[in-house]
Amino acid sequence: MFSSNKESLVSYSAGFILLALIGMTHLTQGQAGYSLQQLLTEVWVEGRVQDIVVGLRLPRLVIGILTGGALASAGVILQTMTHNPLASASTLGINAGAFFAVVVSVIFFPGLLGNHPFIVAVFGAILSVLLVLSLSGRELEPVRVALTGMVVSLMFSSATGALQLLYENETSGLFLWGSGTLIQLDWSGVQFAFPFILVTLLAAILTGSELDAFSLGEELATSLGQSVGKVKLFSWVLAITLSAVTVSVVGAVGFIGLMAPHIVRLIGIKGHRALLTHSFLWGSVLLVAADVMARLIQPDQEIPVGAMTALIGGPWLMFLAYRTATAQKRGERSLGGTKRPLALKRLFPVLLLVLCIAMFISLSYNGTNWASISEWTSVIIWNFRIPRVLITFIIGAMMAASGVLLQGVLRNPLADASVLGITSMSGVGAMVLLVLFPGVSIIWMPAGAILGAMVAMLVIFLTTSKTGFQPMLVALIGISISAVGSALIQIFVVRARLVVSAALVWLSGSTYAKGWSDVYLALMLFLILVPVALYLTRSLNALAFGDDIAASHGLYITKVRAFSLITGAALSAAAVSIVGTIGFIGLLAPHIARRLIGYFHLPLMIVSMMIGGLLLNLADFLGRVLITPKEIPSGLVVTLIGAPYLLYLLRKIK
Numbered sequence: 223m224f225s226s227n228k229e230s231l232v233s234y235s236a237g238f239i240l241l242a243l244i245g246m247t248h249l250t251q252g253q254a255g256y257s258l259q260q261l262l263t264e265v266w267v268e269g270r271v272q273d274i275v276v277g278l279r280l281p282r283l284v285i286g287i288l289t290g291g292a293l294a295s296a297g298v299i300l301q302t303m304t305h306n307p308l309a310s311a312s313t314l315g316i317n318a319g320a321f322f323a324v325v326v327s328v329i330f331f332p333g334l335l336g337n338h339p340f341i342v343a344v345f346g347a348i349l350s351v352l353l354v355l356s357l358s359g360r361e362l363e364p365v366r367v368a369l370t371g372m373v374v375s376l377m378f379s380s381a382t383g384a385l386q387l388l389y390e391n392e393t394s395g396l397f398l399w400g401s402g403t404l405i406q407l408d409w410s411g412v413q414f415a416f417p418f419i420l421v422t423l424l425a426a427i428l429t430g431s432e433l434d435a436f437s438l439g440e441e442l443a444t445s446l447g448q449s450v451g452k453v454k455l456f457s458w459v460l461a462i463t464l465s466a467v468t469v470s471v472v473g474a475v476g477f478i479g480l481m482a483p484h485i486v487r488l489i490g491i492k493g494h495r496a497l498l499t500h501s502f503l504w505g506s507v508l509l510v511a512a513d514v515m516a517r518l519i520q521p522d523q524e525i526p527v528g529a530m531t532a533l534i535g536g537p538w539l540m541f542l543a544y545r546t547a548t549a550q551k552r553g554e555r556s557l558g559g560t561k562r563p564l565a566l567k568r569l570f571p572v573l574l575l576v577l578c579i580a581m582f583i584s585l586s587y588n589g590t591n592w593a594s595i596s597e598w599t600s601v602i603i604w605n606f607r608i609p610r611v612l613i614t615f616i617i618g619a620m621m622a623a624s625g626v627l628l629q630g631v632l633r634n635p636l637a638d639a640s641v642l643g644i645t646s647m648s649g650v651g652a653m654v655l656l657v658l659f660p661g662v663s664i665i666w667m668p669a670g671a672i673l674g675a676m677v678a679m680l681v682i683f684l685t686t687s688k689t690g691f692q693p694m695l696v697a698l699i700g701i702s703i704s705a706v707g708s709a710l711i712q713i714f715v716v717r718a719r720l721v722v723s724a725a726l727v728w729l730s731g732s733t734y735a736k737g738w739s740d741v742y743l744a745l746m747l748f749l750i751l752v753p754v755a756l757y758l759t760r761s762l763n764a765l766a767f768g769d770d771i772a773a774s775h776g777l778y779i780t781k782v783r784a785f786s787l788i789t790g791a792a793l794s795a796a797a798v799s800i801v802g803t804i805g806f807i808g809l810l811a812p813h814i815a816r817r818l819i820g821y822f823h824l825p826l827m828i829v830s831m832m833i834g835g836l837l838l839n840l841a842d843f844l845g846r847v848l849i850t851p852k853e854i855p856s857g858l859v860v861t862l863i864g865a866p867y868l869l870y871l872l873r874k875i876k
Contacts, residue, residue, distance in 0.1 A: 294505025297479025402528020477535020622834025625808025640805020643703025731857025806864025
């Protein structure tokens with residue numbers, strides 16, 4: 223259970239050497255330039271170098287060491303408490319919940335955050351933990367727990383994004399901090415965090431023997447005389463404290479608590495006292511190194527360090543999820559449905575009527591008054607409102623068609639472009655063209671988005687095909703890809719110098735200010751891709767009975783699966799290139815349609831597209847009128863509905 227002196231020596235030596243080298247590099251970075259030689263010679267005497275180092279750069283380095291170590295130590299405790307190698311403050315939604323509480327406090331209780339930032343963050347962290355544990359089931363199956371945590375994190379992040387847009391002035395300084403940043407203007411952050419982290423870490427180390435016993439199983443720990451309930455409660459308090467204090471001083475930095483403990487275990491460190499101290503060291507190395515990388519990429523601007531840790535941690539989570547899932551038994555999964563499907567000829571007119579009413583209301587009402595019929599020829603309605611309503615229907619239908627294809631070909635009820643990371647990577651592809659090739663015509667944005675979507679699908683296919691596309695694994699891999707994609711988008715946003723509100727709208731997805739040129743582009747893509755999707759529905763019906771039966775009927779399974787995945791990804795990517803990263807329509811619409819129309823894919827596709835168009839139209843309408851004259855991006859409205867529904871699905875899927 224305990225590490226040898228040789229392994230400890232290797233870990234400590236390598237960790238301290240790396241931290242020293244990276245720390246020296248870190249102290250030389252910044253707009254006020256000086257060489258390493260100047261740092262070593264002039265830092266000891268009063269002057270410019272000493273003022274910069276002592277006043278700005280050394281506090282930043284120290285806070286990186288403290289918070290990186292705190293997150294890593296919290297990861298060790300969380301992985302033990304949940305018996306889950308995928309657990310960390312980021313994958314369990316603790317960071318997102320804590321930051322959500324901070325944003326709420328800044329907006330509605332500004333005095334509270336200034337006086338009690340740690341208490342505010344603790345409250346949000348506890349809320350996240352309770353949600354994850356209550357929704358994961360008693361078994362705490364590793365992939366399910368991690369996926370539930372990531373969805374809870376997504377839900378809190380969406381709510382936070384909505385609040386930041388609604389209260390832009392109050393939260394103007396929180397965009398960078400919400401993504402994680404080590405910026406320190408003085409020593410106040412270090413002075414605040416150091417006592418909390420030191421006391422909590424010492425308490426965790428003293429609890430090391432109890433954690434060793436608990437890691438062997440609760441029954442065995444009880445037989446050894448341990449009070450399991452007290453150990454669990456105390457350990458959760460320690461993990462939440464370490465996580466919350468980091469959020470309160472550096473924002474929501476993710477994945478450090480996932481990576482550092484695994485690096486230490488790979489070195490051969492065993493026993494929780496050793497794991498905690500070694501993980502603290504390597505967590506510090508990882509976070510400071512990520513900050514160095516961020517400043518190397520964009521020396522004259524501040525790239526969130528959380529984006530850099532997500533770029534590294536996302537692939538690490540994919541690897542751990544794959545390794546964990548391959549050891550689990552593959553189970554049957556159902557896409558859900560209805561025992562009494564409605565006839566399409568009866569359902570279609572009803573849906574058409576509801577859709578027409580919804581579109582009429584969207585065109586007529588602007589949140590304050592109704593437009594008369596005579597006003598429908600006005601410039602505002604004809605050039606702005608009508609194109610916007612048409613865009614919502616076309617894009618919603620495309621996203622729904624994408625969801626039907628992905629769920630059908632993967633036989634996975636959790637398959638959706640947003641859950642699988644396709645939406646996020648499509649945004650990356652579009653941003654690459656916008657930022658790196660500003661001279662390229664905007665008409666090529668769909669091509670960039672489709673390329674990003676194909677990268678996401680390729681990663682998913684390569685990492686999950688050998689496990690039979692297990693629903694939980696596919697979804698967790700997809701959310702990992704989404705984390706990487708979101709990190710890349712944040713970097714591009716900083717690089718392009720987009721203002722905070724514009725960046726949030728893009729990241730959230732919005733149909734704001736769409737004109738007739740956007741309608742023509744969306745309609746062209748719709749007419750190209752949707753007929754292909756409809757043609758593939760017959761093959762999806764055969765695939766639903768299993769590969770063996772489908773092959774016995776002469777179906778070329780590989781080709782069908784490839785074309786379906788490509789078409790589904792292309793539909794989603796085309797939508798993202800026009801309205802931004804709107805998600806969950808492809809998850810919600812097919813599930814609603816399946817309960818109405820049944821399993822056959824042609825009527826399912828038609829009804830899903832109508833429901834998808836209706837859902838996005840309603841989301842856009844609600845976003846326009848709820849807080850007139852301000853707007854909530856329709857993507858945020860959909861996510862606030864879709865994330866809870868995804869949690870509901872996770873509870874049902876075995």
